[in-house]
Amino acid sequence: MELSFLQHLSKAKVLVVGDVMLDKYWHGDTGRISPEAPVPVVKVAKVEDKAGGAANVAKNIAHLDGQVGLLGLIGEDDNGQVLEAILAADHIASQLVKVAELPTIAKMRVISRHQQVVRLDVEEPFSLSHSELLLARLENVLADYDIVVFSDYNKGALGHIEAMIKLAKQAGKLVLVDPKSHDLNKYRGADIITPNLSEFRLAGGDSQSEETLTESARKLIADAGIGAMLLTRSEQGMSLINATEKHDFAAQVLEVSDVTGAGDTVIATLAVMLGAGMAAKDAVEMANLAAGIVVGKLGAATVSPEELSRKLGQYLKATGEHYQTPFDDVLKHIEFARQSGEKIVFTNGCFDILHAGHVRYLAQAKARGDRLVVGLNNDESIARLKGPERPVNPLNERAMVLSALASVDWVIPFGCVSENDTPAALIEKVKPDVLVKGGDYTVEQIAGAEFVLANGGTVEVLSFLDGCSTSNVIRKIKAQ
Structure with missing residues (x-):
């Protein structure tokens, strides 16, 4: 099968x-x-x-x-x-x-x-x-x-x-x-x-x-x-x-x-x-x-x-094959979940090299509701944000790894030049009940926060696990 x-x-x-x-x-x-x-x-x-x-x-x-x-x-x-x-x-x-x-x-x-x-x-x-x-x-x-x-x-x-x-x-x-x-x-x-x-x-x-x-x-x-x-x-x-x-x-x-x-x-x-x-x-x-x-x-x-x-x-004990939801169907599936009374949580990031900090953060985000949507920067967006040597892993591979996590329900790419590398336009389509961002941001600094709050949702800032970052992982690899 x-x-x-x-x-x-x-x-x-x-x-x-x-x-x-x-x-x-x-x-x-x-x-x-x-x-x-x-x-x-x-x-x-x-x-x-x-x-x-x-x-x-x-x-x-x-x-x-x-x-x-x-x-x-x-x-x-x-x-x-x-x-x-x-x-x-x-x-x-x-x-x-x-x-x-x-x-x-x-x-x-x-x-x-x-x-x-x-x-x-x-x-x-x-x-x-x-x-x-x-x-x-x-x-x-x-x-x-x-x-x-x-x-x-x-x-x-x-x-x-x-x-x-x-x-x-x-x-x-x-x-x-x-x-x-x-x-x-x-x-x-x-x-x-x-x-x-x-x-x-x-x-x-x-x-x-x-x-x-x-x-x-x-x-x-x-x-x-x-x-x-x-x-x-x-x-x-x-x-x-x-x-x-x-x-x-x-x-x-x-x-x-x-x-x-x-x-x-x-x-x-x-x-x-x-x-x-x-x-x-x-x-x-x-x-x-x-x-x-x-x-x-x-x-x-x-x-x-x-x-x-x-x-x-x-x-099948993970054969290596993985199903990616066709993009045109994702928003429909999210709406079906919402109609069933499930709370939709949204977060976003590059998730270039997945590490323990990411896994912990995503599990915490999922705990804020019933379904977790991850907005994923596309390759061009990451290159603009992080430099020409990034991403290490291309979009399809990053999406596959994220989708395999128990905490993640949907992965949606974003990052057109017109979007200024923020997920604001995507958030307006998803209409999450909870918007989660990791780091030391204030609510006012988070893309899409104003829209979510205006629609009766909540916005939360979660702390990252100390010492865990993709940049640190890359530096350790280069040092060896």
């Missing part, structure tokens, strides 16, 4: 069809019991709205740089409008069909101290006539996509899924299904289905041993006319099973925070990797890595190409 596939994720053209919903989160602290009833009182401090169900699958695809469309059913209500706005912000080409007489499906969770206190569901099942509306819309948009993902939450949008799959296969599309029904015949013709262990058992699968699991999985997909099954098995990882082969993948997570939406991430990652040209076995391996990342996050979360790159690098 090669990291180079991560450079081609935007080639994936995926249409998601299924049960969309809005996930609402109320976050707050619990300090007392209500005098009205023996229940905790949560003082709400923050409210979050997120895409859920099939919409979360589409969001995962978009955050992996795949080209994605979404078909689903919503009501003519405020929740539907909120969901459409979220999808538009995530660059998802959604075509949600509005049904006047039913509400948009919404799952409302009250969270206190990282624990769910209660969940409230607003939903009514959609009818076959409503599903027919999606079937008609599917026929009109199929030509624009190579892969179709059906995300079934048993809410009625996929009431005509047999006809939908048949239509997609007749159009030559690869079909993936995240099933909910125990009757797998409904998914006849699908190329891959992705049940979890509970759904597998309800469909008639036998998991008493590896042998019975394999045999029953092969019988189920053969009887239903399905190409393969990707069975997600919680702490046991995943198994890809078809008529002749079985590949097992060990779970890739050390600590589970929340399994909400993990299945959405699996099928989304699988679709994007297949769309990027990856073989099925390797695509499942990537989906397994993505699942290991997302369950370590709270709530329905997504995975970025950068996170997958770091995880894959660890998995």
Whole structure:
């Protein structure tokens, strides 16, 4: 498996069809019991709205740089409008069909101290006539996509899924299904289905041993006319099973925070990797890595190409190959992180010969937030600032080394002559919540500080590690 596939994720053209919903989160602290009833009182401090169900699958695809469309059913209500706005912000080409007489499906969770206190569901099942509306819309948009993902939450949008799959296969599309029904015949013709262990058992699968699991999985997909099954098995990882082969993948997570939406991430990652040209076995391996990342996050979360790159690098024990985010995608990834409530930190420098002082400083900068963006002077800028003998290491090599650090999320070059060798213009594009600079500067002397402060951010000055500098390293080398 090669990291180079991560450079081609935007080639994936995926249409998601299924049960969309809005996930609402109320976050707050619990300090007392209500005098009205023996229940905790949560003082709400923050409210979050997120895409859920099939919409979360589409969001995962978009955050992996795949080209994605979404078909689903919503009501003519405020929740539907909120969901459409979220999808538009995530660059998802959604075509949600509005049904006047039913509400948009919404799952409302009250969270206190990282624990769910209660969940409230607003939903009514959609009818076959409503599903027919999606079937008609599917026929009109199929030509624009190579892969179709059906995300079934048993809410009625996929009431005509047999006809939908048949239509997609007749159009030559690869079909993936995240099933909910125990009757797998409904998914006849699908190329891959992705049940979890509970759904597998309800469909008639036998998991008493590896042998019975394999045999029953092969019988189920053969009887239903399905190409393969990707069975997600919680702490046991995943198994890809078809008529002749079985590949097992060990779970890739050390600590589970929340399994909400993990299945959405699996099928989304699988679709994007297949769309990027990856073989099925390797695509499942990537989906397994993505699942290991997302369950370590709270709530329905997504995975970025950068996170997958770091995880894959660890998995392959650092082969020397490294994924660099295409510059055009960096700002979009930063915005996705911001939409997820993550605090963005920015710092900048030459980082010519990386040393202990740099590593310590970057770790301290990262601790000021959730994601760290490093603005990196390009070679011409360093030559103007430091002299013609610098940099020692060219831009691509410096960026690769920085990107490999656990503290660094994105590296962005800057240093055009028109920018006067400062990152001010870059800072205005990144819009960080925290601007960090090392040394003995005052806030007024830091490029971009005025912009960050005006936008409600903070600016911090950190001290460097005594005796550590690139110039000192070079002098020591020359002295030997």
